[in-house]
Amino acid sequence: MAVTRLGRNPMYQQIADALREQIADGRLAPEAKLPTEAELRAEYDVSRETVRKALGVLVNEGLVISARPQGHFVRKRQPMVFRPQAEFRKRPYSPEMDAFMTEYSAEGREPRQEIEVAIVEPPEEVAKRLQVEAGELVAVRKRVRYLDGEPFNINDSYFPLGIVRDSEVMRPEDIGRGANEVLAELGYRQVRALDELYFRMPTPDQAHRLDLGPGTPIGYHIATGYTSEGKPVRVAITVLPGDRHVVSYERHRDVPSEEA
Amino acid sequence: MAVTRLGRNPMYQQIADALREQIADGRLAPEAKLPTEAELRAEYDVSRETVRKALGVLVNEGLVISARPQGHFVRKRQPMVFRPQAEFRKRPYSPEMDAFMTEYSAEGREPRQEIEVAIVEPPEEVAKRLQVEAGELVAVRKRVRYLDGEPFNINDSYFPLGIVRDSEVMRPEDIGRGANEVLAELGYRQVRALDELYFRMPTPDQAHRLDLGPGTPIGYHIATGYTSEGKPVRVAITVLPGDRHVVSYERHRDVPSEEA
Structure with a gap:
């Protein structure tokens, strides 16, 4: 996205813009x-003060990490592909999705998960979607997934x-x-x-469990x-931390016979 | 999501937790x-100071709006459904998607869009996906969509x-x-x-163009x-402001004959 530069933008913003551009095009x-x-x-x-404000903008956008006293660093993004369609369709159909999955492959990274099972009164958003009565109990499998030890x-x-x-x-075991x-x-x-996908800031509990830095929104996917x-x-x-995930879908045009 | 409450959580967080719960279950x-x-x-x-810190947490999570001197208010969310599949398939196939679309319908709200057309050197993320050479120009249609006057x-x-x-x-006209x-x-x-979907904090330019409040992440959808x-x-x-959108997809299990 081209950043519109107006002469009247405050100086700290112009500095942030310049650094953001260098991050976007890979100079940084x-x-x-x-x-x-x-x-x-x-x-x-x-x-x-102006310099600090400029750096603060980039930290809040999640582009830069402040690691005092060493300084500020460009945040490393190594997203994992979350592909909801894999559930019903193990193998992607299109060469484009194949190439995309390969590019972002988690190969060589060590997966691990923690599983907890409970019987609970469901949160309202779950009760509504499962169409259960108020007070009815449901089973829940809670998993935290790790890659190379990171949540x-x-x-x-x-x-x-x-x-x-x-x-x-x-x-509470892997199935x-x-x-x-x-x-x-x-x-x-x-x-x-x-599938429903919302973009939010994490709750403190989510930020803690997922070890999220400032300026890290989450994708909230309900299937x-x-x-x-x-x-x-x-x-x-x-709950998908924005700095670690890209959600991807492949789509196909319906053949006319299916449109009837 | 149940919020884990630990006795050792600082007081401002406990207050934020209590208010968040009231917002989640509709008491607020x-x-x-x-x-x-x-x-x-x-x-x-x-x-x-503790009270202000608690309210600050909720403002940063995008749950609450600070409107001094009147006070703090629960943020209203009236998301619009963004359904990438509509492009290849005008009518949803499943009764569930039908019901979902109806629930979130923008009916009665007044749509409007501003369109700008330009010939540009594409940003790198576009050049790569369109497979154009460095320096090759592309056409771009830039649209800002409004509902009831709001971007x-x-x-x-x-x-x-x-x-x-x-x-x-x-x-630069509607097609x-x-x-x-x-x-x-x-x-x-x-x-x-x-489709690729990323979750990010907006750039200042995006925040300005979309009139985004604090704690409002964006969905960044590349098709x-x-x-x-x-x-x-x-x-x-x-670019989909998190407080105004839900992205939705419907999925179907492949029939065995198509899996070949």
């Missing part, structure tokens, strides 16, 4: 050290208790074939899903899975 | 006035100049049948697209459209 690479406060003061002939995302999946009560879903397959074996195969009869049998909420 | 409805600083001080027996999102669509040079795409249809008429029908030969002919970048 990920993990590179920014010029020091003294260097910026000399270069732009401004006060220490990458949080996934909480909710299920009607009546369906999963005596199943593997209730065990090799996936919870969706267990639901299918129980007679509740999901054939459709509705509701339905059987062919339209019964919702799963609500999966994934 | 959108646009409701929060208790005054004096009321919160009395209720929790804390200093003015809702920014959409910049880039096209190879050679394809659209003498077409309607170059006129009733859509730019994609014009491309198809020119022999470049898009049959596939790859690349391909012909059946795999030629990229369009890159559309949409």
Whole structure:
């Protein structure tokens, strides 16, 4: 995105703009050290306060990390692809998605997850989507996923208790074939899903659990899975730190015969 | 999301947690006035500084708006559905998406857009996706969309100049049948697209153009459209303020015959 430069923009913003441009075009690479406060003061002939304000803008945008006393550094972004379609379609269909997945592959990074299972009164946003009555209990599998020891995302999946009560879903262990397959074996195969994606600032609890720096928004992904009869049998909420993820979908134009 | 409460959480955070919970469960409805600083001080027996810190947390999370001297208010969220699939499939297929679209309908709200057309050297992220050489120029249609006079999102669509040079795409006017249809008429029908969605803090320029309050992240949606030969002919970048949008997709399990 081209940054519009107006002569009337305050100086700290012009400095932030200049540095942002250098980050965007790669002159300042990920993990590179920014010029020091003294260097910026000399270069732009401004006060220490102006320089600090400029750097503060970039920290709040999540582009720069302040690591005193060493200085300021360009934030490294190594996003992981979150591909909700993988659930119903293991292999991408298009060469473009194939190439994209390869570019962002997490290969060689060590995955790990922590799983907790509980029976709870669901939050309202879950109760509504699962269509359960007030006070009705549901099962939840709460997972924190790590890559190379760093927390990458949080996934909480909710299920009607009546369906999963005596199943593997209730065990706090990895389910090799996936919870969706267990639901299918129980007679509740999901054939459709509705995805909702919101962009928010994290709550302090999320920031803590995901070790988020300032200026790091989250994607809040809610997937509701339905059987062919339209019964919702799963609500999966994934919290995706913006500095670690890109969400991706592939789309195809319908062939005319399917448009009828 | 249940908020974990630990006895050792600082007081300002406990107050923020309590207010956040009231906002989440609707006791404090959108646009409701929060208790005054004096009321919160009395209720929790804390200093003015602690109360201000608690309110600051909620402002930074984008949940609360500070409107001095009137006080603090719960932010109203009236998101619009952004449905990238609408491009290739006008009508949703599933009853769930139908219901969802109806719930969030913008019906009765007055849409308007400003359109600007230019020939530019594309930003690197566009050049890469359109597979154009360094220095090659492209056409861009820049749109700001408004609802009821408020800016809702920014959409910049880039096209190879050679394809659209003498077409309607170059006129700064609404194209009733859509730019994609014009491309198809020119022999470049898009049959596939790859969507990427990033979550970021806005740049000052975006915050200004979209009139964003503090604590408002953006969704950054990049759609690349391909012909059946795999030629990229369009890159559309949409900036979606988090307080005004939900992105939604519907998914279907492939029937086995299509998995081959």
